[in-house]
Each structure stands twice: as C-alpha cells, then as structure tokens.
Amino acid sequence: MSTAAPLTDDEVGILLTAAVHAPSMDNTQPWRFEVAGPVIDVRLDEERLLPAADPAGRAMRIGLGAAAFNLRVAAAMLGHESAFTIAPDPADPAVVARIFLSERNGPVPGLSALYGEITRRHTYRGPMVEQAIPPIVVGALTGAAEAEGAVLHWLDEDAKRQLAQVLREADDLDLHDEDRLHERAEWIGGKRPDDGVPDTALGPVPTRPAMVRDLSAGFVTPGRDQAAFEEHPVIAVLSTEDEDEHAWVRAGLALQRVLLTATSSVLAVSFLNQALEYPALRGQIRQLVGGHAWPQMILRIGYPTEAEAGTGRLPWRDTLDRWF
Ligand SMILES: Cc1cc2nc3c(=O)[nH]c(=O)nc-3n(C[C@H](O)[C@H](O)[C@H](O)COP(=O)(O)O)c2cc1C
Structure with a gap:
C-alpha cells in the first residue's frame, strides 16, 4: 500500500465526524485524534473515563475500537485503503490505534457500503417486534x-x-x-x-x-x-x-x-x-x-417498534489534538 498525500480539511472532517458517531459507554466519547499526514492516531482521553464502572478501561477501549472502525469505513468511502495497528507505541500508551491511509482511489468495496449506516445507527432501548431475524x-x-x-x-x-x-x-x-x-x-x-x-x-x-x-x-x-x-x-x-x-x-x-x-x-x-x-x-x-x-x-x-432517539456528540474539531 503506497502512502497517501496529506489529507484536506474536508477529508479530516468526514473521517472524524464518522469516528465520533461510534458508540461509547455512557456516551463519554473517550477519544482524541491526531492526524500526521496520512496517519491518524486514535487516543484515549484520560478525562473521559469511568473509573468506578470500568476500572480496567475495557469498555473505553471497545468504544475506541468502534471509532477506529468508523474511521476505516469513512476512509473506504473516500477511496482510501487502510491498515491499522493496535497500541503501536509502547512509549505512548494513550495511542490505542494507528490508522495508515493509502493513496486515494475509488471507493473500497465492502467497507464503503457501510458508510451510510454510521449516522443512522443509534442504541435503541425500546421494545422490539416479536419477529424472527431471517x-x-x-x-x-x-x-x-x-x-x-x-x-x-x-x-x-x-x-x-x-x-x-x-x-x-x-x-x-x-x-x-x-x-x-x-x-x-x-x-x-x-x-x-x-x-x-x-x-x-x-x-x-x-x-x-x-x-x-x-x-x-x-x-x-x-x-x-x-x-x-x-x-x-x-x-x-x-x-x-x-x-x-x-x-x-x-x-x-x-x-x-x-x-x-x-x-x-x-x-x-x-x-x-x-x-x-x-x-x-x-x-x-x-x-x-x-x-x-x-x-x-x-x-x-x-426490529424496533418505535423511532430511535439519538444521543449528542462533541463537534469533531473539539476532538482533534494535532494535525500536521
Ligand atoms: C462498551 C460499551 C458498553 C455499553 N453498555 C451499555 C449498556 O450496558 N446499556 C445500554 O443501554 N447501553 C450501553 N452502551 C451504549 C451507549 O450508552 C451508547 O453507545 C452511547 O450512549 C451513545 O449513544 P448511541 O449508541 O445511540 O450513539 C454501551 C456502549 C459501549 C461502547
């Protein structure tokens, strides 16, 4: 996979908007992002943890994994193949995932098809229809x-x-x-x-x-x-x-x-x-x-019986630590 040119402001907006729509326990949104050329770091936000309910940080990392998946889906829609590593830097344990984007081509089959679902998905806490799933x-x-x-x-x-x-x-x-x-x-x-x-x-x-x-x-x-x-x-x-x-x-x-x-x-x-x-x-x-x-x-x-009510999100720019 060849390395891509730096991302534009629009691209970073699309990628991080997708990422912040991920689910997180109690919707704490415990993530920060750093963009370095075509590489995006997903970092744990130490100020948005749940020490009583999630002392080991297990749920928080599940949320960050979900955000990393959304990033890959949005990248696929934009035409970037992506590779990623988990906990890439022992010297900086707050980096939970690092995503490398390729040169931009046509939408990547498979992952890109899920892009439209990112903002439609919500946790639904109402009754379901009594109907089997095929x-x-x-x-x-x-x-x-x-x-x-x-x-x-x-x-x-x-x-x-x-x-x-x-x-x-x-x-x-x-x-x-x-x-x-x-x-x-x-x-x-x-x-x-x-x-x-x-x-x-x-x-x-x-x-x-x-x-x-x-x-x-x-x-x-x-x-x-x-x-x-x-x-x-x-x-x-x-x-x-x-x-x-x-x-x-x-x-x-x-x-x-x-x-x-x-x-x-x-x-x-x-x-x-x-x-x-x-x-x-x-x-x-x-x-x-x-x-x-x-x-x-x-x-x-x-299958839900009612419309789903969503939760809010911080603007993506507030989650971006560094971009260079
Ligand atoms: C690791 C994890 C654990 C969660 N646990 C629960 C739970 O036990 N009960 C629940 O109703 N929602 C749970 N949620 C859903 C979150 O409350 C929800 O994702 C968050 O409020 C954001 O809302 P959204 O999913 O509608 O975007 C969990 C989410 C994650 C990622």
Missing part, C-alpha cells in the same frame, strides 16, 4: 463479528433464562454501589446535547420484567413512557479469544461492524452489559458461551 441476516451478523476476529454467540432459550438471573443480580449490585451511582449521575439523564445519555434516549420503563438495561436505575426521571417489552428477545454475546487491551480494541471493531451491518438490515440493538461489569457475573456469562471465549458485549437485537 437466517441470512443472522449469518451476516455472525460473519461481521468473525471478519474482525471476534465471535457472536446466539443464546438459546435456556441460556437466556440463565442470563436473566445474572442480569437481576447485576441490576441489584448496580443499585447499591454508591461510586457507580455517583459516576452515572455525571453522564445519565436530563438534557445533554453534546455527550452523556439524555432522558430522551433512555427508552420506556418496562411494565413487566424485561431484558433491557435501565441506565437511569436509581434516579428519578419524570415523564418517562412505559411499555411492554418482547417476551422472547433475541440475544447474542460478542466475545474474543483473548482478554487484554488488544482484544478489547478488536472487540470494538467487531462490535461496530456488527452494529452497522444490523442497521443496514433495519435492525436495532441495545446492550445488557451490566452482566459483564462485575467479574464474578462475567465469569458466569463466560460459562454460558462455552467457557473458552471472553464475553465483551451482550446485544439485544430486533
């Missing part, structure tokens, strides 16, 4: 995870029953953890135009037990709708073979490829990650998916 779409989602070196494990009814029990325990722990409650209050609820999760994106309160995470649990959020959720949710666990910083970034790339592929099939996704935020409970989920892989994200996938 096997061909299930296959495409499984393939999307595999293309980025991860595994998507679809839960059967028995595994879902066990997951429901783990989720109840996680919800209970969440409600009684003062540090996490304080931390969530900094990011969840109210009006939040640029970051965090506003009331409008919380989804309705379930009228009967449901497999959904209420991000505002423990807080009063007046005026929220109530709704009955689907009785048979479709749940898949995204896992990686390894459990280290590289694997977390890989999980983020895989997550975003799955999410954009889902969006292209008008599917919506929400997450049940409370079960992965406590080591003992995460161990139970690991057993649930065979005991060999490391669960990184739990996805509820389906």
Whole structure:
C-alpha cells in the first residue's frame, strides 16, 4: 500500500465526524485524534473515563475500537485503503490505534457500503417486534463479528433464562454501589446535547420484567413512557479469544461492524452489559458461551417498534489534538 498525500480539511472532517458517531459507554466519547499526514492516531482521553464502572478501561477501549472502525469505513468511502495497528507505541500508551491511509482511489468495496449506516445507527432501548431475524441476516451478523476476529454467540432459550438471573443480580449490585451511582449521575439523564445519555434516549420503563438495561436505575426521571417489552428477545454475546487491551480494541471493531451491518438490515440493538461489569457475573456469562471465549458485549437485537432517539456528540474539531 503506497502512502497517501496529506489529507484536506474536508477529508479530516468526514473521517472524524464518522469516528465520533461510534458508540461509547455512557456516551463519554473517550477519544482524541491526531492526524500526521496520512496517519491518524486514535487516543484515549484520560478525562473521559469511568473509573468506578470500568476500572480496567475495557469498555473505553471497545468504544475506541468502534471509532477506529468508523474511521476505516469513512476512509473506504473516500477511496482510501487502510491498515491499522493496535497500541503501536509502547512509549505512548494513550495511542490505542494507528490508522495508515493509502493513496486515494475509488471507493473500497465492502467497507464503503457501510458508510451510510454510521449516522443512522443509534442504541435503541425500546421494545422490539416479536419477529424472527431471517437466517441470512443472522449469518451476516455472525460473519461481521468473525471478519474482525471476534465471535457472536446466539443464546438459546435456556441460556437466556440463565442470563436473566445474572442480569437481576447485576441490576441489584448496580443499585447499591454508591461510586457507580455517583459516576452515572455525571453522564445519565436530563438534557445533554453534546455527550452523556439524555432522558430522551433512555427508552420506556418496562411494565413487566424485561431484558433491557435501565441506565437511569436509581434516579428519578419524570415523564418517562412505559411499555411492554418482547417476551422472547433475541440475544447474542460478542466475545474474543483473548482478554487484554488488544482484544478489547478488536472487540470494538467487531462490535461496530456488527452494529452497522444490523442497521443496514433495519435492525436495532441495545446492550445488557451490566452482566459483564462485575467479574464474578462475567465469569458466569463466560460459562454460558462455552467457557473458552471472553464475553465483551451482550446485544439485544430486533426490529424496533418505535423511532430511535439519538444521543449528542462533541463537534469533531473539539476532538482533534494535532494535525500536521
Ligand atoms: C462498551 C460499551 C458498553 C455499553 N453498555 C451499555 C449498556 O450496558 N446499556 C445500554 O443501554 N447501553 C450501553 N452502551 C451504549 C451507549 O450508552 C451508547 O453507545 C452511547 O450512549 C451513545 O449513544 P448511541 O449508541 O445511540 O450513539 C454501551 C456502549 C459501549 C461502547
């Protein structure tokens, strides 16, 4: 791959706008970018971490991996092949991924087709239609995870029953953890135009037990709708073979490829990650998916019954540290 000429202002805008639309836990957007000629560094923003809920920085790196995937998709749409390395510089551990762009040619097949989904994708926390996902779409989602070196494990009814029990325990722990409650209050609820999760994106309160995470649990959020959720949710666990910083970034790339592929099939996704935020409970989920892989994200996938309410983003220029 030959090295490309420096990027134009328009190109950097398109690339970083795509990157900042990635999902991140509590929408903290824990990323900074540096552009050096045709090379883009995705850096961890030490001021946007969640030390109580994510002490190892696992979720943060998943978000950065998702942002790196969006960058590659936008680059592909612009006509750049891209190569990337994870944690390229031991002397600068804040650089989580480095992306090298090739000379600009025609749109790169495959990745470029996902570009239009980047701004259409939102986390959807409402009820799904009770309708099976066609096997061909299930296959495409499984393939999307595999293309980025991860595994998507679809839960059967028995595994879902066990997951429901783990989720109840996680919800209970969440409600009684003062540090996490304080931390969530900094990011969840109210009006939040640029970051965090506003009331409008919380989804309705379930009228009967449901497999959904209420991000505002423990807080009063007046005026929220109530709704009955689907009785048979479709749940898949995204896992990686390894459990280290590289694997977390890989999980983020895989997550975003799955999410954009889902969006292209008008599917919506929400997450049940409370079960992965406590080591003992995460161990139970690991057993649930065979005991060999490391669960990184739990996805509820389906056809939405309502329009999705989005979350805000910081302007891309505010995330750019250096450009030379
Ligand atoms: C690693 C990670 C963990 C997440 N965990 C949850 C979760 O447990 N429950 C949930 O509702 N959303 C979860 N989210 C979704 C974020 O809240 C969401 O991506 C963020 O608010 C931005 O909104 P958007 O996805 O609509 O763009 C998670 C996202 C990431 C990347």
